[in-house]
Amino acid sequence: MDVSHILDPLNDAQREAVGSPLGAALVLAGAGSGKTRVLVHRIAWLIEVENVSPHSILAVTFTNKAAAEMRGRIETLLGQGVPLWVGTFHGLAHRLLRLHWRDAGLPQAFQILDSEDQMRLLRKVLKSLELDETRWVPREIQWFINAQKDEGHRPKHIKTDDPTRQQMVKIYQAYEEACRRAGVVDFAELLLRAYEIWRDNPGLLEHYRERFRHVLVDEFQDTNAIQYKWLTILASPNGLPFVVGDDDQSIYRWRGARVENLKQYRRDFPKSTLYKLEQNYRSTATILDAANALISHNSGRLGKTLWTAGEAGERIKMYAAFNERDEADFVVNRIRDWVAKGEARRDVAVLYRSNAQSRVFEEAFLNARMPYRVYGGLRFFERAEIKDALAYLRLIASRGDDTSFERVVNYPTRGIGAKTLTLLRDKARASGTSLWLTAEQCVKTELGQKAAEALRNFLLLIERLAAEVQGLELHEQVDHVIQVSGLLDMFKKNRNERGEAQVENLLELVSAARGFTPEGDTEISPLESFLAHAVLESGEGQADPYDDCVQMMTLHSAKGLEFPVVFLTGLEDGLFPHQRSTTELAGLEEERRLCYVGATRAMRQLYISYAEQRRLYGVDTYSQPSRFIAEFPKDLIDEIRPRLRVSRPYHVRPSGTLEESPTPSIRMGCRVRHAKFGDGIVLNFEGNGPQARIQVNFERAGMKWLMLSYANLTVV
């Protein structure tokens, strides 16, 4: 058997992992060390060398992009399409639930809620429970519910004496009930149910254990509790899981990811072999040295040091900007120089911690007439007009989908007002059925002439659409629905840019339907398949690779990407690391990993910058350089504009005056003492004269804003 095409392109460490004997394995793969390559070649190895049937391989990723890339590379390597299951956790869970909807206790045509739909439904639930939304903040409840599901907890499992928590559990329960009535599942529910059907059906579990003996997982450090349970219930006791991850690149703790799963995996599969990929093929030695030094400040690492056979490269350049506009100008000028050398704009990335920072850069790019593209933001299938159209389609597929019902029942307006809807909602909740069924009842009895007429027309419209669409091609169905529902006409009436864009998007939806090929199982209709696709893969928010644009994105969305030139901006304490992450060590360490991820995106040149003064949310804030800057070795950094004034000390006198003064008393970052609150660090201030307010993080009392003139602070 000639295995050269599998092994030759690999280095020693990669080769060892790829050709490892059948058994559980953990590959710690540093940034830029060929992680995907190892996964892809391992799959090829299993199929071609170990004679494993592709049917018994399950490859799991987190994003659709990663899944698509993996599939593509496998096919290239093997020279043919292979029928193995490759997909995201959610995609695979969805597939299982479609196959076993009865076991899962779901209606056959169940629909999937995206986060926005989930929020809408949750709001309805809160209203029906007559809870005050200022006390029970929907966003927080949503977070609570998802966190519980991510941990694998149903309402009945949550025991608590805390009345607030008890109420949350009640809401969770009511929300679940609302989902059941409507026949919908949210993202977290997909995972939880997929786990539960295995847990509760030994026969089914046995079948899948037999079938998928080879589970390969990418980005293992990003798995949450339920994903881990799902994987391990499948892989125990005889499975051969092959997982790849990097504890230093775990940046999703805040949404339930558990780095500890890497260590837990070692305990749960004690016979697993550990491989480390430390050779980096992306960055210069300078960049790697800096990144290594930075990340070494974290505790409890599994331990890994990136190295390269390549050259040292240029030193890291640091710019201390006067304010955020100065920072943006600096970036623009540097990119100009880069482009003047004949290099491409698309090779440059501007990274920042939070989306709010993008605006200043956009303005600067606009000013400089330099093409740029901002990643993130609304994706195609998340646009309101698209979701409107999809809601009609979803009702056709599943009448019970209350979220969709509410979305379009009076959109375009057809005389079904708040009163009618309130009545419907109350009745539906009382009888435990969907709005659709309730509406069918009410039309006959409960309503006044006019309202009944309007509602009847809506019901007839949907029934009519459902009938007319039968037998049509998918794109014809979509086209028909946007015409007959009146959506298209309604947007056409908006004689402005917005309306034009909406019409264009609806037509684009028709094209998307035309280009859509349902994958795999054909037991659900093309329409249903398309609807699931729209929710689970809300569409690329990606740049057109043919446009030569500077790329702008958050650090989080930069993970997995690489660029010859990277600007790491806004390195200020409070912004990066973000204020809200600095209260506990785990949060701060995650910020540091984020910084590490940012730095390791750079191939040839890394710039870092910060602003001494930044206007954020309409107020000027003055900050200290990020503590991470000091964690990069000094000798790897060139300061571009040696700063004459070290922190441009706007000194704040306790008298309440704000001025530049040579005799500082209170300034950013210094320790102060308050009679009541004790000692703390000055983090921020705003305003002038008697209105001046100062933000202090007290060791005992926490963060406080104080009126400077009353606070009576002394410097410690």
Place this chain on the structure above:
DNA sequence: TTATGCGGAATTTTT
């Protein structure tokens, strides 16, 4: 039903 204004809050994001 639709337009306007106020108050409050404001990481990070995929599915």
Place this chain on the structure above:
DNA sequence: TTCCGCATAA
């Protein structure tokens, strides 16, 4: 500053 949700008015 900007965005969102809600209440109020037309």
